[in-house]
Amino acid sequence: MKKMVLLATFVLSVFHYSQNYAGLNDLLEKIERKNKKLKDASDYSIANKKFVLMEDFEDHSERHILEFGADNKITLIELIDDKSTGQSFSNIFSGDYIRKRNAISVRANYLEGKQIATPIIYSLYLMNANDIWYLKDINNSKRWIENNNLIKKNK
Template identity: 45%
Template sequence: MKKLFICTLFFISLLSKAQNYAALDKILTVLEERRGINQHLENVSVENKKFVLIKDFPDHTERSFIIIKGKDATYVEMFDDKATGQSTSNVFSGDIIRKKNIISLRADKLENKKIPIPVSKTLLLTKQKEIIYLIDINSRDRWIDEESYTKKSK
């Protein structure tokens, strides 16, 4: 009798822990989806997309673009000097590798000349309110899809 009581108590505790685990797992899944970590965006195409990042500083403005065409990518940096009004740009070209929601960019050419240290970016593909973002994993910069940006402003 004593063994039956202990076995029943043990079984009930296991069952309650399983329910607690399921509830905690559900809460964590919802939180991850809100932050964009656990989104399933494998079917979202980034082919022929242009992503934009704009940073405004007191003395200059930086505009950066990532243009993806198939496995090839172009990374453009533009610097606008506020004092002189001059603009300068760097055009890098390279390739991308995509694994689920992670996109790795490696640009090893600067204006079609090989450079010794490639520019590399690791980006997380996220989607919030029908807007596609790329979040730089290292700097937390948010690159917005140009189509989403221009569609919003119209």
């Protein structure tokens, strides 16, 4: 009797989870369709390009400038403007990056020439919308827009 109850419970749970699996499968298909529309950026060179991220907080504002070198080196400039005092602070990080198609992994492990204990790491995805290239942070969805596009907008 116990075996029959366990078997029935197992069969019902498999049936229940298979319904959820069908929903997950549909969701994955939607994601695949969306990703197929994304442009492959393998031809696009990020060497000697700058990308900018701007953030505004209540007490300060931050500008991050990420410059990619031709030899897989990066320079990350962090500019912090304190709103209460009007002072500006900057940090200059350096490190390297690895790129595989649209995915870019950035590691900044030097602060003004001195190695730091905990490096700054970004996992970015290179994207294009309306001929504007930008990097999207995979972890928090922040967007780094290419510097040339900022200059075009200001003119």
